[in-house]
Amino acid sequence: MLNMEAPRPTEGFFARELGALLAPDRIRVGAAAARAYECDAYTVDRAEPWAIALPESTEEVAVLVRWCVRHGVPFTPRGAGTGLSGGAMAARGGIIVSTKRMTQILEVDLPNRRILAQAGIANKRLSDAVAAAGLHFAPDPSSQTVSTLGGNIAENSGGPHTLKYGVTAQHILGLTLVDPTGEVVHLGGDATGGPGLDFVGLVVGAEGTLGIVTEAWVKLTPLPEAVHTLLASFAEIDQATASVAEIVGSGILPAALEMMDEGIMRAVSQAFRLSYPEGARALLLIECDGAPEASAKEAAEAERICRAHRALAVEIAEDEAARQRLWIARKKGIGAMGRLAPSIVTHDGVIPRSKLPEMLRFVYEVAEQHRLLVANIFHAGDGNLHPCFGFDDRDPEQIRQVVEAGEKILRKCVELGGSLSGEHGVGVEKSELMSLMFSPDDLCLQADAKRIFNEGDLCNPCKVFPSQKGCIEHRARWRGVAW
Amino acid sequence: MNAELSELASHCIRCGFCLESCPTFLVTGEETESPRGRIYLARGSLEGRLDWRQAAPHLDACLGCRGCETACPSGVQYGQIVELAREEIAARRAAPGLRLLLGMLTRPGVLRRLGALGRRLPGARMPRILGLLFSNEPPVAGLPVAQWSGMLPPLDETLLMPITGQAFILDGCAMGSLFPRVQEASARLLRRVGLAPKRLASGCCGALHAHSGYVAQGAAMARRVLARLPENDVLVATAAGCGSWLKEQAHGKRRVLDLSELLHENGLGEALKKAPGYWAVATYHDACHLAHAQGIRSQPRELITAIPGLTLLPMPESDLCCGSGGISNLTHPSQAVALQTRKLENAQATGASLLIQGNPGCHLWLAPAAKARGLTVLHTAEALEAAFIGLEWFCDGAKQTAEAERT
Numbered sequence A: 001m002l003n004m005e006a007p008r009p010t011e012g013f014f015a016r017e018l019g020a021l022l023a024p025d026r027i028r029v030g031a032a033a034a035r036a037y038e039c040d041a042y043t044v045d046r047a048e049p050w051a052i053a054l055p056e057s058t059e060e061v062a063v064l065v066r067w068c069v070r071h072g073v074p075f076t077p078r079g080a081g082t083g084l085s086g087g088a089m090a091a092r093g094g095i096i097v098s099t100k101r102m103t104q105i106l107e108v109d110l111p112n113r114r115i116l117a118q119a120g121i122a123n124k125r126l127s128d129a130v131a132a133a134g135l136h137f138a139p140d141p142s143s144q145t146v147s148t149l150g151g152n153i154a155e156n157s158g159g160p161h162t163l164k165y166g167v168t169a170q171h172i173l174g175l176t177l178v179d180p181t182g183e184v185v186h187l188g189g190d191a192t193g194g195p196g197l198d199f200v201g202l203v204v205g206a207e208g209t210l211g212i213v214t215e216a217w218v219k220l221t222p223l224p225e226a227v228h229t230l231l232a233s234f235a236e237i238d239q240a241t242a243s244v245a246e247i248v249g250s251g252i253l254p255a256a257l258e259m260m261d262e263g264i265m266r267a268v269s270q271a272f273r274l275s276y277p278e279g280a281r282a283l284l285l286i287e288c289d290g291a292p293e294a295s296a297k298e299a300a301e302a303e304r305i306c307r308a309h310r311a312l313a314v315e316i317a318e319d320e321a322a323r324q325r326l327w328i329a330r331k332k333g334i335g336a337m338g339r340l341a342p343s344i345v346t347h348d349g350v351i352p353r354s355k356l357p358e359m360l361r362f363v364y365e366v367a368e369q370h371r372l373l374v375a376n377i378f379h380a381g382d383g384n385l386h387p388c389f390g391f392d393d394r395d396p397e398q399i400r401q402v403v404e405a406g407e408k409i410l411r412k413c414v415e416l417g418g419s420l421s422g423e424h425g426v427g428v429e430k431s432e433l434m435s436l437m438f439s440p441d442d443l444c445l446q447a448d449a450k451r452i453f454n455e456g457d458l459c460n461p462c463k464v465f466p467s468q469k470g471c472i473e474h475r476a477r478w479r480g481v482a483w
Numbered sequence B: 001m002n003a004e005l006s007e008l009a010s011h012c013i014r015c016g017f018c019l020e021s022c023p024t025f026l027v028t029g030e031e032t033e034s035p036r037g038r039i040y041l042a043r044g045s046l047e048g049r050l051d052w053r054q055a056a057p058h059l060d061a062c063l064g065c066r067g068c069e070t071a072c073p074s075g076v077q078y079g080q081i082v083e084l085a086r087e088e089i090a091a092r093r094a095a096p097g098l099r100l101l102l103g104m105l106t107r108p109g110v111l112r113r114l115g116a117l118g119r120r121l122p123g124a125r126m127p128r129i130l131g132l133l134f135s136n137e138p139p140v141a142g143l144p145v146a147q148w149s150g151m152l153p154p155l156d157e158t159l160l161m162p163i164t165g166q167a168f169i170l171d172g173c174a175m176g177s178l179f180p181r182v183q184e185a186s187a188r189l190l191r192r193v194g195l196a197p198k199r200l201a202s203g204c205c206g207a208l209h210a211h212s213g214y215v216a217q218g219a220a221m222a223r224r225v226l227a228r229l230p231e232n233d234v235l236v237a238t239a240a241g242c243g244s245w246l247k248e249q250a251h252g253k254r255r256v257l258d259l260s261e262l263l264h265e266n267g268l269g270e271a272l273k274k275a276p277g278y279w280a281v282a283t284y285h286d287a288c289h290l291a292h293a294q295g296i297r298s299q300p301r302e303l304i305t306a307i308p309g310l311t312l313l314p315m316p317e318s319d320l321c322c323g324s325g326g327i328s329n330l331t332h333p334s335q336a337v338a339l340q341t342r343k344l345e346n347a348q349a350t351g352a353s354l355l356i357q358g359n360p361g362c363h364l365w366l367a368p369a370a371k372a373r374g375l376t377v378l379h380t381a382e383a384l385e386a387a388f389i390g391l392e393w394f395c396d397g398a399k400q401t402a403e404a405e406r407t
Ligand SMILES: Cc1cc2nc3c(=O)[nH]c(=O)nc-3n(C[C@H](O)[C@H](O)[C@H](O)COP(=O)(O)OP(=O)(O)OC[C@H]3O[C@@H](n4cnc5c(N)ncnc54)[C@H](O)[C@@H]3O)c2cc1C
Pocket: A040, A041, A076, A077, A078, A079, A080, A081, A082, A083, A084, A086, A087, A088, A099, A119, A120, A140, A141, A142, A143, A146, A147, A148, A149, A150, A151, A152, A153, A154, A155, A156, A157, A158, A159, A160, A207, A208, A209, A211, A212, A213, A214, A334, A335, A423, A424, A460, B014, B015, B016
């Protein structure tokens, strides 16, 4: 049995052993593969895996995990690798278990509005498969065209429509999990909220530390009959936040309520040649849906509120093409930052809505201190802020600046009575900052809970909880790669 | 260090939004076979963290379809990245096989002879040695089969609109020699919108060379072709790959258009409404170098939809590469077959019997396998001209066989 301190086994060993266990084409080793899998969309920390496995079924995943446990080799699940907190990084080396060859829809059950799929399927493909029946899978992270069902479950992802439809957790009926010992367990069933301990709820949001999800039954939601979308621009951020407060206070439940700042407008107008009113410093995207009259009425009320708060302009989508155009700033804003800077890091914190103007001022100050390009997207409905920094990751000094700036931002979120993570997870990015939010006792309790299910910490090690044995030394190594 | 490549590659923010648009990622599920992975490997090699030779197989497997560019929110110019990366690789490795193949496939004369041979030997495969040069797999691509080149019925000039201008049709390497019927149909369509069709017998435009890493050579070939085009005249491409490459190389100094663009612009849609048309259920495959490289999606669809009697059904993943990808079906056979199957399954699922597309690479690669599934592959030009003279001139019908036997 290999232990953590044992020398890393050779590539040949993995290729031979695992190739024989599954099939040779399921295993990849070598310098190119290791490099390609060294990080996800969070590029500040990187660690190369020893081998990559691409199993095709629950059974193959189980065989693989049992082998890892027997040999003391760490393993890390990975979907599309769009995670923003380093969750899919092989923190202690070992094996990356990719779900990208598990992409099948296994059963479509329209009468009961549910669908069974393998974990590696891209979120959007679930909705595409049932669009003709007027249904969809409601969680809509901006990454939904590529991020996987398994990744969404692990991060409990949300999206602009979370405000009304809820996060991923509310849409998972049951799942098949290969637990950290390699056992296959079926959790939940065909309906949410059965009696007993909510194991499904425990696994959703566990960032892949409680096992590898291989299949899930997900709930399908009817597509809204009507959708009304408007985009308001404001000269002051405070006017936009005041509008948000009044909209929410008035009892309207918009399907989406999203704010973008100047930085986003700048990136988007350069990338897509869109123009926004002169002097605009905040954009507010509001979408109402539901029965046609009700949704139209809500939209009209939202418009009135924005105008009352001196909106510079309120644009209303007349058709689907116009709606898509209004959504561009929200959907492509972060990506468009990539045109202005070689690399970006997107942060994810939660603050009380009323503190947004203060928080944004702080973000701008920090960006200036560290000489970083910055843009902000804010899920105004639930107070989730995404400051996004642009920098050049070929320059070690700039990476250092970005890391420092990020920590300041997150500390400030907690200081303002908010939280470290809205929807991108803790991963390796923020594991050390958990102590800002939880007392040592709380942390120990949570870590204990994890340990009960994940003995030996082989399953996605060093994630979420700080200072697990050995992780501190490893941390120096990941950062070292980037610096 | 290659500063241009470093700069281009640095714009990838690793968001992964391109993954589901990448055919090679879809069939393998592997990060190394994805746009993001390839850019990362190129960057790693450039920065000395990896050996170019280790990155090479992954860059080689790229189809050059540029589906990733369409999907990328960050505006990464992947096409240029892969060309530059392949140049770095080509400078470090002798690839006599690839050069030989390129030389063969881009000479009209050689192609014509191969094409004639292909017609005579049913089920003929590309010479085995070609396949073995690149992969350890036996070749799966058929020898190119040249189209029957008999005459279409004469055009009645009196019924046509007066001539108001002219346009040059690019014969290039493949179109002129393997697809005479497409070229003929294109010429007739130009005439139908009042443009006198001219032919530019130019030889190969170098697109395949450039996409394989011989950028300088490809550019020189493109310059030769463009130099033959009289100034102020329009060059019309019937091959998507050539059109996109020549557009890039013309740097705005010469006007290069895809056939569907020019016809759309000049009102073929109106003319089609008065054509007899034909009954057919069709679907449309977006050639990568039309949809991703040139952004041409709506023009061919609108023209095809204007054909009286024809129903055009949308196809899932219509802009996913069919696997032909330049010469990828020779260099990476099993990947190519997986994508070919995926494409044809998508086409079949629509219920269509015609699969219309605008590129010779896709045409050659899809047609034989499509036939086995009861699907007929047509070039957009053929489908459109058929609206005026009848579909039977373009399908493997009695008319052709009779004509062919007569000649
Ligand atoms: C531009 C951009 C925009 C984004 N927008 C949003 C947004 O609006 N909302 C949002 O919530 N997120 C967003 N994200 C973050 C990210 O897309 C989500 O966290 C997504 O759910 C990750 O899915 P993935 O398949 O890429 O997972 P990965 O990144 O591969 O993995 C993420 C985590 O899940 C674990 N994991 C993956 N698969 C499994 C499995 N089968 N079983 C157990 N654990 C598993 C991994 O170990 C890792 O810890 C965005 C990311 C980017 C790059």
